[in-house]
Amino acid sequence: MLIDGIHVPLTAPFYRDGTSYWRKLEHNVGRYSLTTAAGLVALPPGGEAGALSDAEVAETLQVVSAAAAREKVLVAGIAKESVRGALWVAEQAAKAGFDAVVLSAPEMKLSAAELGVYFAAVADSSALPVMLSCGEEISVERIAELAAHKNVQGIYGHELTAERYTAITGATREKRREVEVTTVFAPMTGRMKAQAAGDGPATFVSAESLSGGAGLAVAPPKAAIKTRTKVVGFQAMAEGNAEHLVELLEAGVAGAMLRLAACAPQACHEVYAAFKDGNPELAREKASRLREADALMLELGIAGVKYACDLNGYYGGAPRLPKLALTGHQRKRVEQVMAALRA
Numbered sequence: 001m002l003i004d005g006i007h008v009p010l011t012a013p014f015y016r017d018g019t020s021y022w023r024k025l026e027h028n029v030g031r032y033s034l035t036t037a038a039g040l041v042a043l044p045p046g047g048e049a050g051a052l053s054d055a056e057v058a059e060t061l062q063v064v065s066a067a068a069a070r071e072k073v074l075v076a077g078i079a080k081e082s083v084r085g086a087l088w089v090a091e092q093a094a095k096a097g098f099d100a101v102v103l104s105a106p107e108m109k110l111s112a113a114e115l116g117v118y119f120a121a122v123a124d125s126s127a128l129p130v131m132l133s134c135g136e137e138i139s140v141e142r143i144a145e146l147a148a149h150k151n152v153q154g155i156y157g158h159e160l161t162a163e164r165y166t167a168i169t170g171a172t173r174e175k176r177r178e179v180e181v182t183t184v185f186a187p188m189t190g191r192m193k194a195q196a197a198g199d200g201p202a203t204f205v206s207a208e209s210l211s212g213g214a215g216l217a218v219a220p221p222k223a224a225i226k227t228r229t230k231v232v233g234f235q236a237m238a239e240g241n242a243e244h245l246v247e248l249l250e251a252g253v254a255g256a257m258l259r260l261a262a263c264a265p266q267a268c269h270e271v272y273a274a275f276k277d278g279n280p281e282l283a284r285e286k287a288s289r290l291r292e293a294d295a296l297m298l299e300l301g302i303a304g305v306k307y308a309c310d311l312n313g314y315y316g317g318a319p320r321l322p323k324l325a326l327t328g329h330q331r332k333r334v335e336q337v338m339a340a341l342r343a
Contacts, residue, residue: 001099001129002179002187003073003154003235004254005038006269008261010064011306012048013315020056022063024315029067031314036269038187039073040064041257043089045104045133045156045239048302049079051320057089061096070191074098075131081106083121094127097191101126102156104133116142123151133239135159144171147234153177154235154254161244162251165236169252172234181230188227196225241298242268242290246283249275260294263308263316264341293337300326304334311338 010032013024032040042064043049043057052060061076068074076093078101080086090101103122105115115138123130123146132138132146132155146152157165180188238248238256245256249272261268267290274283297304303326306316311334318325326334 001073001153001189002181002185002230002232003039003075003100003131003237004187006036006255006261006265006272007039007041007073007075007237007257008032008035008037008265009041009044009047009257009259011262011302011309011314011316012043012052012060012320013317014320016318018320020052020059021315021317022059024317025060025063026067028309028314029064032265033067033069033072035265036273037072037261037265038255039075039257040068041075041077041102042098043077043079044257045077045079045102045158046259047077048320048323049077050107051323054088058092058096061092061098065096065098065191068191070189070195071186073100073187073189074191076101076128077104077133078102078122079104079107081108083118086118086122087125087127090122090126090128090130097194098128099187099190100129100131100153102131102133105137112139112142116145119146119152120149123149126151129153131156131235131237133158136164140164140167140171143168147172147175154237156237156239156257158239159241160236160238160248160253162247165248165251165253168236169233175234176231178229179232180227183226183228185228185230188225192225242271242287242294245271246275246280246287249283250280258294259297259305260290262305263297263312263314263338264290264293267341289340293341296333296337300330300334304330307331307334308338311335312341 013021015021076098078086078089093101130152135158236253238253242258242260258268271283271286303319307326309316
């Protein structure tokens with residue numbers, strides 16, 4: 001699977017009493033599907049997955065898959081304390097039609113060896129390709145070892161720097177694979193393939209087989225999706241902050257999953273698009289407009305992101321307790337920084 005572009009980390013909508021609000025999740029995914037975001041990440045690293053029951057995790061994946069446009073890459077976050085639990089989430093994601101999973105380190109304290117075993121054991125049996133979500137807690141050498149696994153396709157690197165990215169690409173330069181893409185080199189998602197396969201061939205009934213002597217033909221199906229292949233290396237995406245996005249794009253990262261993309265996906269994409277269009281100076285200018293909002297979202301956490309979603313037409317709502325909603329003063333601060341990011 002090709003992983004690139006801007007990926008949106010989805011929030012978890014709740015009613016006032018804290019129960020999951022599935023219709024609002026459908027609404028959000030439907031709106032994100034109309035944006036230029038390349039991918040949607042359900043249960044993202046650092047999000048609210050830990051506050052959901054297993055039943056809610058499974059339902060979240062089903063709702064996201066049903067509501068998302070077929071060309072959007074779907075990635076399911078895994079934040080479980082055991083290999084068994086992680087593989088269960090991967091299985092649910094596969095059943096829902098997701099394209100990959102992103103695996104975070106368990107919150108319990110593990111040695112470097114245990115963490116390596118956790119990632120490798122999940123990759124061994126995961127029903128979907130694995131992306132790793134990691135920072136400095138995993139060395140470049142261990143990432144290179146994991147990259148050799150046939151089911152590990154890349155990383156979402158939080159607190160990723162250009163220097164660390166360069167070290168990772170140097171250590172994984174032998175990792176090459178062919179991925180299926182569209183004729184314009186966009187990702188070919190599993191749901192696109194399933195829809196094409198489900199069309200089936202045209203069915204004709206011969207005149208001789210009919211007593212009336214008339215021929216009957218079922219309308220021909222839509223044309224099959226044309227694809228091609230692309231050779232990719234170990235795919236690296238930035239995660240979290242937008243502050244160093246242009247610097248990382250210049251270093252060669254494939255894209256980013258930015259917390260600000262949940263409430264301002266178009267503004268985040270404009271930075272990426274300007275760079276891809278060969279105008280890094282414009283990309284830097286657009287990135288500078290995100291700096292204040294990005295810093296505030298980092299400070300306020302998920303409650304700040306969700307309120308910013310409310311301001312931009314996405315349902316955010318309050319986080320699930322014990323996480324607290326914003327105070328009046330905090331809401332005013334979010335309103336101020338988001339005023340210029342509503343387009």
